[in-house]
Amino acid sequence: MYDELLKDVPLPKHVKDNIKKKLEEIKADEETAKKIIERCVEVYYRNLVEPGEAVGIVAAQSIGEPATQMSLPYDERVVILENDRVRVVEIGKFVDNCLEKFEFKTVGIHEICDLPIDVYALSLDRDEKVRWKRIRSVVRHRFKGKLIRIRTRSGRVVRATPFHSFVVRRNNEIVPIEGRMLKVGDRIPVVRFTPLNCISKVDVSQFTDCKVVGNYVTPTNGKRFPKEIELDFEAGYFFGMYLADGYSAKYFVSIANNSREIREVIKRFAERFGLNYAEYVNRNGFSESVDVRIYSKVLSDLARSFGNNAKDKRIPEFVYSANKEFVRGLLRGYFDGNGNSVERKAIRFYSSSKELIDGIAFLLTRFGIFGVKKKMGGQYGLIIYGKYAKKFAEEIGSFVKADKLEKIEVNRADIIDVIPSFGKTLTECAKKVGYPLYLVRKFERKQKIGRVTLEKHLNAMKRLGYAEEMEVLERALDSDVVWDEIVEIDYVDYDGYVYDFSVPDSETFTTFEGIVTHNTMRTFHYAGVAEINVTLGLPRLIEILDVRKKPSTPMMTIRLLPEYAKDKEKAKEVARRIEATHVTDVADISVDIYGLKIVIKPDDKALKEKGLTLENLKKTLEKKLKVEIEEENGNLVIQVSPDVDKPYKTLMDIFDRLKREVIAGIKEIKRVIIRKEGDEYVLYTEGSNLKKVMKVKGVDYTRTLTNDIYEIYEVLGIEAARSAIIKEAKETLEEQGLDVDVRHIMLVADVMTADGYLKQIGRHGVAGGKQSILARAAFEVTVNVLLDAAVRGEVDYLKGITENIIVGQPIRLGTGDVELVYKPKR
Amino acid sequence: MIMKGGKFVCRKCGYEEESEKREFVIESKRSGNDIPVIEEKVETLPKTKVVCPYCGNTEAYWWIRQMRAADEPETRFYRCTKCGKTWREYA
Numbered sequence: 001m002y003d004e005l006l007k008d009v010p011l012p013k014h015v016k017d018n019i020k021k022k023l024e025e026i027k028a029d030e031e032t033a034k035k036i037i038e039r040c041v042e043v044y045y046r047n048l049v050e051p052g053e054a055v056g057i058v059a060a061q062s063i064g065e066p067a068t069q070m071s072l073p074y075d076e077r078v079v080i081l082e083n084d085r086v087r088v089v090e091i092g093k094f095v096d097n098c099l100e101k102f103e104f105k106t107v108g109i110h111e112i113c114d115l116p117i118d119v120y121a122l123s124l125d126r127d128e129k130v131r132w133k134r135i136r137s138v139v140r141h142r143f144k145g146k147l148i149r150i151r152t153r154s155g156r157v158v159r160a161t162p163f164h165s166f167v168v169r170r171n172n173e174i175v176p177i178e179g180r181m182l183k184v185g186d187r188i189p190v191v192r193f194t195p196l197n198c199i200s201k202v203d204v205s206q207f208t209d210c211k212v213v214g215n216y217v218t219p220t221n222g223k224r225f226p227k228e229i230e231l232d233f234e235a236g237y238f239f240g241m242y243l244a245d246g247y248s249a250k251y252f253v254s255i256a257n258n259s260r261e262i263r264e265v266i267k268r269f270a271e272r273f274g275l276n277y278a279e280y281v282n283r284n285g286f287s288e289s290v291d292v293r294i295y296s297k298v299l300s301d302l303a304r305s306f307g308n309n310a311k312d313k314r315i316p317e318f319v320y321s322a323n324k325e326f327v328r329g330l331l332r333g334y335f336d337g338n339g340n341s342v343e344r345k346a347i348r349f350y351s352s353s354k355e356l357i358d359g360i361a362f363l364l365t366r367f368g369i370f371g372v373k374k375k376m377g378g379q380y381g382l383i384i385y386g387k388y389a390k391k392f393a394e395e396i397g398s399f400v401k402a403d404k405l406e407k408i409e410v411n412r413a414d415i416i417d418v419i420p421s422f423g424k425t426l427t428e429c430a431k432k433v434g435y436p437l438y439l440v441r442k443f444e445r446k447q448k449i450g451r452v453t454l455e456k457h458l459n460a461m462k463r464l465g466y467a468e469e470m471e472v473l474e475r476a477l478d479s480d481v482v483w484d485e486i487v488e489i490d491y492v493d494y495d496g497y498v499y500d501f502s503v504p505d506s507e508t509f510t511t512f513e514g515i516v517t518h519n520t521m522r523t524f525h526y527a528g529v530a531e532i533n534v535t536l537g538l539p540r541l542i543e544i545l546d547v548r549k550k551p552s553t554p555m556m557t558i559r560l561l562p563e564y565a566k567d568k569e570k571a572k573e574v575a576r577r578i579e580a581t582h583v584t585d586v587a588d589i590s591v592d593i594y595g596l597k598i599v600i601k602p603d604d605k606a607l608k609e610k611g612l613t614l615e616n617l618k619k620t621l622e623k624k625l626k627v628e629i630e631e632e633n634g635n636l637v638i639q640v641s642p643d644v645d646k647p648y649k650t651l652m653d654i655f656d657r658l659k660r661e662v663i664a665g666i667k668e669i670k671r672v673i674i675r676k677e678g679d680e681y682v683l684y685t686e687g688s689n690l691k692k693v694m695k696v697k698g699v700d701y702t703r704t705l706t707n708d709i710y711e712i713y714e715v716l717g718i719e720a721a722r723s724a725i726i727k728e729a730k731e732t733l734e735e736q737g738l739d740v741d742v743r744h745i746m747l748v749a750d751v752m753t754a755d756g757y758l759k760q761i762g763r764h765g766v767a768g769g770k771q772s773i774l775a776r777a778a779f780e781v782t783v784n785v786l787l788d789a790a791v792r793g794e795v796d797y798l799k800g801i802t803e804n805i806i807v808g809q810p811i812r813l814g815t816g817d818v819e820l821v822y823k824p825k826r
Numbered sequence: 827m828i829m830k831g832g833k834f835v836c837r838k839c840g841y842e843e844e845s846e847k848r849e850f851v852i853e854s855k856r857s858g859n860d861i862p863v864i865e866e867k868v869e870t871l872p873k874t875k876v877v878c879p880y881c882g883n884t885e886a887y888w889w890i891r892q893m894r895a896a897d898e899p900e901t902r903f904y905r906c907t908k909c910g911k912t913w914r915e916y917a
Contacts, residue, residue, distance in 0.1 A: 568863060571863075572860075572861055572863070575861045576861065579861065672861055673861065673862050673863075673864065674861060674862070674863040674864065675863075675864045676863070676864065676865045681863070734911070734912060735912060736912070737903050737904075737912040737913045737914035738914070739913070
């Protein structure tokens with residue numbers, strides 16, 4: 001019977017099974033069963049978060065091949081920073097736009113665009129801090145199938161392609177874990193703090209169609225309004241109030257509030273701009289309410305960017321980048337409005353606009369306040385518990401509900417903000433400072449501890465002494481993320497493009513809903529692309545023994561001085577100074593063929609990175625190209641006179657030379673890559689110039705190598721060259737799995753270097769230096785050797801082995817070495 | 827024809843023609859490649875269980891190559907995952 005009843009009920013199978021089991025247990029009759037099922041469906045859907053719902057910030061990571069990387073569906077919104085403004089955009093829209101606007105390349109099924117503009121994403125670093133990082137490239141590809149959907153305890157949801165891994169906390173490290181290994185109960189990071197650059201003014205004219213006259217926006221009738229308004233606390237408070245209980249008509253803004261105190265704040269705001277206002281008593285509802293109307297078309301247009309009725313209220317983009325005071329005002333205003341309250345030791349916000357709740361949640365992260373999202377019937381809720389509520393009271397506060405905020409207590413056990421997987425750090429730390437172990441042992445067993453509890457214990461331990469584990473714990477305590485427990489994992493169908501950002505270093509970025517995704521695709525790329533191709537095996541061995549002046553693949557291993565070796569940016573700085581820089585690396589060049597001129601448009605950032613200025617770029621080019629260069633508003637212009645003989649040829653010649661000319665760095669060093677070895681960054685270069693590299697600042701020349709032996713001989717002398725021969729030959733053989741005793745190689749190296757200069761094994765070196773003519777003739781170019789010897793009248797004394805064999809005599813070794821002279825007696 | 831005072835002029839005979847298309851530009855965009863930094867080692871070779879004759883480690887990368895005649899077996903190369911030494915295995 002129950003099966004029949006449950007058949008068409010829109011619930012997942014495991015829920016149905018549960019219901020069935022329960023029904024059988026209580027032996028419900030049909031009527032009761034129906035009621036129960038109905039209620040279950042109701043509750044299930046009420047608690048469900050909709051797909052794509054903008055919630056908190058969840059971090060996920062992917063590793064390895066492009067095909068296995070984490071990508072997001074079109075409508076996931078992401079937070080980006082462009083021109084110092086925070087924008088909230090759908091990832092699909094943003095990426096599609098970039099691909100349309102800028103060049104992109106296709107790798108397999110992926111379309112990749114390296115962004116030429118500076119756009120930043122919120123990125124989670126290994127130290128659990130959230131920072132803005134430049135987006136290197138954007139990627140999209142088609143995807144049809146199931147997306148994984150993960151819901152966390154705080155009501156945040158992330159959807160992504162299923163072949164990816166997430167980041168979790170393991171033994172105090174942020175490490176990737178494969179998506180399929182993730183299970184309900186695991187904890188993934190959700191951002192609780194957002195760092196931000198701030199704007200303090202907003203241009204009003206972009207929100208209205210009214211004319212701008214001077215510094216004012218002037219409507220056709222009504223009062224003029226300043227073009228820019230200061231984003232201060234009061235302005236924030238006004239818009240916060242508006243979000244709570246305001247609406248905007250064509251020529252006025254109306255805000256309802258029953259508190260005289262608050263109405264005064266609103267009036268003060270109006271007076272600031274010399275606007276007229278009036279109070280209305282509204283008796284339509286259940287009780288009397290008072291509206292304040294401010295008459296201004298411009299203000300009403302501006303307010304409309306916050307939405308107009310309860311359902312479409314939202315946070316406009318400029319607020320996300322507004323300064324803290326404004327945001328604080330806005331949050332307090334919104335909180336002071338009707339409908340938001342302090343209940344049961346928690347702060348509760350309700351709205352019928354999901355977008356507004358999402359926006360408020362994001363703004364709260366500016367103050368490190370973390371909220372839990374809940375859907376209640378048709379309302380969207382945001383609940384701030386315990387210590388975050390306390391923080392709200394401190395940071396945001398209230399004019400009218402301050403007394404209630406005071407009563408909030410922190411000691412509520414926090415099941416959401418828990419720090420997982422800290423290994424033995426806590427007990428180790430306790431042991432070292434002599435803190436009672438029984439107080440902390442249970443946390444080690446559970447491998448989780450609430451943030452507040454940890455803080456309490458840590459502070460107590462600090463009073464007792466110091467242990468290095470404290471720093472690890474402190475870092476965990478101070479992290480910008482909350483480790484949010486996964487409560488549900490399921491799959492949803494998807495067909496369309498999926499998108500991704502590539503962010504350097506940590507490779508993580510944040511969505512507005514709050515996902516910090518991780519992507520290491522570019523690292524994968526480097527594995528193939530950024531290898532330096534080196535000649536190995538027999539060809540290399542021949543090269544060494546022949547003492548070639550230039551190896552076919554010259555290469556250097558440059559180690560840095562301690563203060564440069566540990567710091568990636570400093571290592572990069574040295575690398576930039578070493579690498580040969582062409583004009584095309586720092587500037588766009590356009591050649592106007594009819595106008596007979598070349599315009600060089602340098603990129604300031606690129607110039608600076610290479611340590612160049614426009615001035616010295618101009619001078620270098622003038623000297624190298626021997627042409628006159630004009631400077632025209634930041635660009636360099638080379639003008640060819642139409643009167644010269646063959647002007648086009650001259651123009652194109654200059655263009656070709658311009659492209660070839662090395663303007664900075666070392667000419668021979670064509671490419672540099674940096675590799676991390678142990679805890680130091682080491683530079684590998686394609687091309688070699690030992691003499692110049694040794695002089696570069698930051699280079700540790702005592703540990704810098706080249707595979708060009710001749711260069712070593714020239715710069716460091718014959719003994720160094722001998723060592724280099726031994727090292728190179730030995731390494732070449734070992735690489736091939738050949739175990740040749742080093743003494744053989746040492747002998748060869750000694751022979752090659754014994755005369756104080758480099759001598760090859762061959763007819764121009766060791767073999768050609770043999771004293772015997774016949775031995776030389778037997779080796780190579782017989783006729784030439786014999787002819788030259790004849791011309792010079794050389795004599796062969798037949799003392800060696802080869803020549804004696806040639807003439808058919810015993811060699812002068814062993815018994816052959818004995819000469820007997822018989823003198824008969826007369 | 828070359829551009830002279832807004833007109834095309836023939837260099838041989840001096841014939842002049844008004845030009846409509848005033849611009850013909852070759853653009854060369856900045857390459858903008860930054861220096862790659864490789865932070866972690868990417869393993870590209872397969873691994874197997876074998877004892878390293880140099881350090882006694884029990885794991886090594888391996889690859890095979892046909893070194894000599896086709897009727898001879900290929901040579902197996904191993905590289906220890908720990909000490910990085912390479913050795914061969916014939917037959």
